[in-house]
Amino acid sequence: MTTQSSSKPYSSKKTMFTRFLDSVEYLGNLLPHPITLFAIFCVAILISSGIAGYFGVSVVDPRPEGASGRSADGIIHVVSLLNAEGLQLIVTNLVKNFTGFAPLGTVLVAMLGVAIAEHSGLLSAAMRGMVMGASKRMVTFTVIFAGIISNTASELGYVVLIPLAAMLFHSLGRHPLAGLAAAFAGVSGGYSANLLIGTVDPLLSGITESAAQMIDPTYTVGPEVNWYFMFISTFFIAIVGAFVTEKIVEPKLGEYKIEEASEDLSQDKMGALTAAEKKGLKLAGIAVLVVSALLAWTIVPENGVLRNPVTGEVAGSPFLKSIVAFIFVFFAIPGFVYGKVTGSMKNDRDVINAMSKSMSSMGMYIVLVFFAAQFVAFFKWTNFGQVFAVGGADFLQTIGLTGPALFFAFIIMCGFINLMIGSASAQWAVTAPIFIPMLMLVGYAPETIQAAYRIGDSVTNLITPMMSYFGLILAVASRYVKNLGIGTLIATMLPYTLCFLVGWSILFYIWVFVFGLPVGPGAATYYTP
Secondary structure (H helix, E strand, O other): OOOOOOHHHHHOOOOOHHHHHHHHHHHHHOOOOOOHHHHHHHHHHHHHHHHEEEEEEEEEOOOOOOOOOOOOOOOEOOOOOOHHHHHHHHHHHHHHHOOOOOOOHHHHHHHHHHHHHOOOOOHHHHHHHHHHHHOOHHHHHHHHHOOOHHHHHHHHHHHHHHHHHHHHHHOOOOOHHHHHHHHHHHHHOOOOOOOOOOOOOHHHHHHHHHHOOOOOOOOOEEEEOHHHHHHHHHHHHHHHHHHHHHHHHHHOOOOOHHHHHHOOOOOOOOOOOOOHHHHHHHHHHHHHHHHHHOOOOOOOOOOOOOOOOOOOOOOOOHHHHHHHHHHHHHHHHHHHHHHHHHHOOOOHHHHHHHHHHHOOHHHHHHHHHHHHHHHHHHHHHHHHHHHHHHHHHEEEEEEEEOOHHHHHHHHHHHHHHHOOOOOHHHHHHHHHHHHHHHHHHHOOOOHHHHHHHHHHHHHHHHHEEEEEHHHHHHHHHHOOOOOHHHHHHHHHHHHHHHHHHHHHHHHHHHHHHHHOOOOOOOOOOEEOO
């Protein structure tokens, strides 16, 4: 894979921003693997707790007397783990920390259902049908929209949609890099947005819940808490992305010349949907409607069996608490129907194989969770999170940074950290125990804080080489423009990052602070102890 500069004028000279990105790439490459990083963090917490405990570091507990979780003497002390009691606590809870880590089970269960839909070919066919069936006027919007909803199926958007979009634009006589950029913007820049609750929702909400319980041990955060805002964000990001593609990126790329390609593109073909695939999609769609109707029957009527048995409301209902189980069903049944029609799944063994393959690909995630769970537990036991939160909250109140300005700063900070730590779960596992308690003490609910984090985490995915699929994107782009460099790709994607950052932040401001709308079902905007 080459990293030489492109011949394009805007990438031939290193600007100050390009040098900054080079520095970010260099420093990011110095960071160890996220798993190693968490192991280092665990050791650092042990040593730091010993030092802080020795010097008696503490803060005044801001919670009122009688509040759940408030310390008996009204003082929050840093607890040292670098002693006999700390060692006993660690070794007796090592397994429990891992198995009880909220995102672990929820993500694995959701992935089992998604795996059936993915390995049967349903998701790939639906994506191809959506993109290739779009009118020429709507093709850019459709590509980005398909990219956003593809993140439900993990890496499918990167592997299938981005190369497909480049080929589609090429076949339409448009610059293939514009198609690649549009798809990349949807898949990665719109990573957090979606029409459906996907695997990222329970992953983040589990980490958020653990962090929130440092302040309120009874606080719960469900996977659905950002759904309203992310649903609207899907259309917003698709519209903004289409505008950036057609008005900024594509004009700058100019007319594509076939001699720029690094290989023969004459065999560049997109597979049209076969008759069997079309039939499979139709029957899978009917299956989706049936499943949706059955789920609606349990929650829409006033006496629905999955409504809250005490209040009769949707809030706090078994339906919302079991949303991961319904993600599994929602993908598994249509996926199997499609597989049965097309012949990709003939029996239960094929279904089991699909789920097994999915679980085998989750090995890295499971190892990451083991160390992340220990870090989160250590951080909670030491009271570092509460001490940092109280100190940080006092500082924010002292300088008067509250409301929209506070969240804009938080979003920008998350986007900057994302340049170094490309994994959404890894970054949130590190930052949530600090910022969730801190912003709760300032008066904001964890659900709103998580929604703001998701904006910052998504928008800089497009310009960080630390993103795990950045090399794949560069390889695909190099097919169409030989000697394409990292700087060229980053420069191409930078307008999306800037427009998404500004536009999405403004949408968040209008949604939360102007209209006062909840970011999800039953989600509070403000937190009152």
